[in-house]
Amino acid sequence: MLDPQTIIDLIAANVRKTRNPFGVPHALLNSWWRPLDLKREGDTLLFTGLMYQSVPYIERTTGILERTEDTHWAGLLRYGRWAPKGIAGLGLTALTPSAEKRRYNKILRDIARILIKAGVEFAYPPEIDRYSGVLLYDLGDIENFIRHGRWVARNLKNAGIRRLITVDPHTTYALKVLYPRFLGESFEVRTYFELIDLDAPFSGLRVTLHDPCFYGRYLELADRPRKVLEKLGVECTATRHSGAFTHCCGGPAESVSPRLNREILDRRVAQLAETGDPIVAMCPICLGNLRKAGMPAEDLSTLLHSRVQAA
Numbered sequence: 001m002l003d004p005q006t007i008i009d010l011i012a013a014n015v016r017k018t019r020n021p022f023g024v025p026h027a028l029l030n031s032w033w034r035p036l037d038l039k040r041e042g043d044t045l046l047f048t049g050l051m052y053q054s055v056p057y058i059e060r061t062t063g064i065l066e067r068t069e070d071t072h073w074a075g076l077l078r079y080g081r082w083a084p085k086g087i088a089g090l091g092l093t094a095l096t097p098s099a100e101k102r103r104y105n106k107i108l109r110d111i112a113r114i115l116i117k118a119g120v121e122f123a124y125p126p127e128i129d130r131y132s133g134v135l136l137y138d139l140g141d142i143e144n145f146i147r148h149g150r151w152v153a154r155n156l157k158n159a160g161i162r163r164l165i166t167v168d169p170h171t172t173y174a175l176k177v178l179y180p181r182f183l184g185e186s187f188e189v190r191t192y193f194e195l196i197d198l199d200a201p202f203s204g205l206r207v208t209l210h211d212p213c214f215y216g217r218y219l220e221l222a223d224r225p226r227k228v229l230e231k232l233g234v235e236c237t238a239t240r241h242s243g244a245f246t247h248c249c250g251g252p253a254e255s256v257s258p259r260l261n262r263e264i265l266d267r268r269v270a271q272l273a274e275t276g277d278p279i280v281a282m283c284p285i286c287l288g289n290l291r292k293a294g295m296p297a298e299d300l301s302t303l304l305h306s307r308v309q310a311a
Contacts, residue, residue: 007139008136008139008140008141011135011136011139011141012136012141012144015131015133015136015144015148016144016148019130019131019148019151020050020054020130020131021054021131021135022054022057022061022092023092024057024092024093026127026130028093029050029053029054029057030048030050030053030126030129031105032048032052032053032104032105032106032108032109033108033109033112033124033126035109036109036112038112038123038124039122039123039124040123040124040125041123041125042121042122042123043123043160043161043162043163044121044122044123044161044162044163044164044165045122045123045124045125045128045129045156045159045161045163045164045165046111046112046115046122046123046124046129046165046167046192047129047164047165047166047167047171047175048108048129048166048167048168048171049129049130049131049132049134049166049167049168049170049171049174049175050129050130050131051131051167051168051170051171051284051285052104052105052107052108052167052168052284053101053104053105053108054131054284055100055104055284055285055287055288056096056097056100056101056103056104057092057093057096058285058288059096059100059288059292060092060095060096060097061092104284107284107299107301107302108167110299110301110302110304110305111167111192111301111305112124113305113308114192114196114301114304114305114308115165115192115195115196117198117308117309117311118195118196118197118198118308120165120192120195120196122165125159128155128156128159128161130152130155131148131152132149132152132170132171132174132175133145133148133149133152133174134170134171134173134174134178135170136148137174137178137182142182145178145182146182146183149174149178149179149182149183149185150183150185153179153183153185156187157185161187162187162188163187163188163189163190164187164188164189164190165190165191165192165195166189166190166191166192167191167192167301168282168283168284168285169212169213169214169215169219169221169282169283170214170283170285172189172191172214172215172219173214173218173219175187175189176189176219177218177219191221191224192301193224193225193228193282193300193304194221194224196228196304196308197231198231198232198308198311199231199232199311200231200232200233200307200308200310200311201233201310202233203232203233203234203307203310204233205233205234205235205278206234206235206236206237206277206278207229207234207235207236207237207277207278207279207280207303208236208237208239208272208275208277208278208279208280209222209225209226209236209239209242209280209282209300210246210249210268210272210279210280210281210282210286210290210297211242211243211246211282212246212249212281212282212283212285212286213246213248214283215282215283216242216243216244216245216246217244217246220244222242222243222244222246223243225282225300228304229303229304229307232304232307232308232310232311233307233310234303234307237275237277238275239271239272239274239275240271240274241271247267247268247271248264248268249264249265249268249283249285249286249289249290250262250263250264250265250268250289251283251285251286251288251289261289262293265289265290265292265293266293268290269290269293269294269295272290272295273295278296278297278298279295279296279297279298280297280298280299280300280303281297281298281299281300282299282300284299287299
């Protein structure tokens with residue numbers, strides 16, 4: 001296992017310098033919106049929290065950590081927090097495959113197009129769509145989580161944002177539960193799939209949903225994607241350990257122990273494979289983990305986008 005405090009200090013330093021865990025300049029990390037003609041002003045914001053954009057960087061970073069775990073090289077990680085602003089992030093950007101960045105950017109464009117098709121009004125000023133800080137909370141660094149969260153909330157309030165449309169469970173939990181609890185800051189927060197009410201012809205397609213922990217256990221939203229898919233002509237096959245009893249993909253462990261992450265992930269993959277149906281994830285971390293294990297999972301937005309076009 002890697003030293004947790006070293007990882008926490010490194011992430012916190014990156015968040016202080018660049019407002020994201022990887023030290024990547026915002027303009028490089030958040031570029032998915034550029035091919036779209038999205039409205040820039042309004043009180044309802046499509047808030048990605050930069051989670052989907054971060055997955056290619058997470059995968060590259062995890063690979064590096066996995067190779068250094070339990071070796072003498074692991075001790076050098078403690079010096080990473082002293083790197084000049086942006087230097088480490090630029091290096092990581094160069095090492096991260098462009099194809100993976102395009103893959104996850106497309107997911108966000110699909111979500112935007114789904115909302116437009118469903119008649120949902122929203123704005124997207126990219127400069128205030130920022131990382132929520134949730135990993136700092138997950139790792140127990142409450143002080144830096146609060147400091148960063150206040151900065152995020154202040155920018156949203158100053159821009160007149162009252163409603164947030166979220167796209168992933170980690171950001172949704174942070175904004176809906178943690179910001180009111182720790183910061184005293186509240187917004188109206190709804191996931192993008194809660195806003196979709198469209199019908200499409202029956203497709204005969206059956207899929208198995210992997211419920212992420214935050215949707216299944218803590219936010220109690222596991223039933224909503226199933227109802228949306230049912231109206232769009234897709235049947236969801238029941239699997240063991242779903243909904244409030246879902247099993248974790250191991251994502252929270254990968255920053256401190258990639259090997260532990262792999263053990264948890266392998267158990268979850270075996271459970272999902274029992275249905276024999278295509279696997280659909282609703283979380284960028286889960287999606288990246290399942291694919292890392294060789295499971296050809298697709299994101300919920302990809303499936304929704306294909307069905308919404310038929311509506």
